[in-house]
Amino acid sequence: MPEALNPWSSGQAIDTRRLFDDFGIEPIGPLLDLLPEVPAFMRRGIIVGHRDYRPIALAIRDRRPFHVLTGFMPSGHPHLGHLLVMREVVWHVEQGGQGMITIADREAHAVRGLSWEDCDRYGREYLTALFALGYRGEAYFQSHNNALKDLAFEAATRVNFSALQAIYGFATETTLAHAMSVITQVADILYPQVAGEPAPTIVPVGLDQDPHIRLTRDVANSLRFFLVEDRGDHVSVRAKNAPEGGVRAVAKALPGSKAYEGHVDVRGMPCELVSEVVRGVERELGGFGFHPPSATYHTFMPGLVGGKMSSSVPDSSFGFTEPAAAVRKKVMRAVTGGRITLEEQQRLGGEPDRCTLFELNRFHMCDDDVELAEIRRRCLAGETTCGACKQATAERVLAFLADFRERMDEVEHLAAEV
DSSP states (O other), X not given: OXXXXXXXXXXXXXXXXHHHHHHOXXXXXGXXXXXXXXXXXXXXXXXXXXXXXXXXXXXXXXXXXXXXXXXXXXXXXXXXGGHHHHHHHHHHHHTTOEEEEEEOHHHXXXXXXXXXXXXXXXXXXXXXXXXXXXXXXXXEEGGGOHHHHHHHHHHHTTOOHHHHHHHHOOOTTOOHHHHHHHHHHHHHHHTHHHHSOOOOEEEEEEGGGHHHHHXXXXXXXXXXXXXXXXXXXXXXXXXXXXXXXXXXXXXXXSTTOEEOXXXXXXXXXXXXXXXXXXXXXXXXXXXXXXXXXXXXXXXXXXXXXXXXXXXXXXXXOOBTTSOHHHHHHHXXXXXXXXXXXXXXXXXXXXXXXXXXXXXXXXXXXXXXXXXXXXHHXXXXXXXXXXXXXXXXXXXXXXXXXXXXXXXXXXXXXXXXXX
């Protein structure tokens, strides 16, 4: 059995190849041709994998409805490590997605032990940063959303503790509040399809968050009334949890279909169309009609001092509201891919693939692909020193933060209204 991933660990090493092989995550590259435009985080290989992203890519291409959902656990101030997911959410909303942000205050309270007051304060900082980046959509705090709590209760009827043990490695000492926070996250992911209409939903996450996606897809399928299967020469619609009369309702909605005990066969109609008709019938019968959620998975930018970026290592990152002098100092102290001496640097060239500052530019601070390629070329050729690169990167960072803070001040009222 594959080793369980811990979505709450800040020090867990992620074996990307094992994760792809063991859990069925697929590389995203083959789907990029479907997109009208490919954002930098996909072009540059920062988004490395996906789970069922094709319906999202087609919805973007064909301008069909889809949802965008992600959550932030307000266990501290937002910082550089959160910027990628925020930007990915904003980009998907700009492509036509209906945005929904959850502030996971119940999770922060249950798992990190934060007070509700701190959860509220940090949560509004996250929302301010999102609005400053251009996010325009809905947002809520878990603890204040009664419809979400009802959905979590319904989802909990489909999950037993042995499943949580298998997926998360929960043990006998795991608190019930921790388990409840997991079910609340499942409800978060499905909630856009309850608050709005059922539609494909994209959830941008880091690789370590895949357990939440897998569990939610299982729950979404378990809550469906009907199973629609393409059998080649016909489409079969089978009742799973449908109320009495459900099969007859499906047959009536699909002219020319043939009803049997417990299932309906449909000929001459594409499976996708049958699925949408069945989903409508399910909603009329009081069901959810969920689409299983999709996900994109990103790699993690290394901390400025090497290793993983972590709030427990202050010098590994910087917050959005830290003083400029403190941020500059962190950038200037960052671990680079430079050689020991200037002579070696000029003769052998630097190693940008081992440089935290090159990664900082690749992830966030250099929008122009041509400029980024030139930074890499000059490093490899030994034409630039690490000191000069640090200075240039520090200026980019400080310019970004100055503009970002100004925009945060302008939209702070939006976060206060959530």
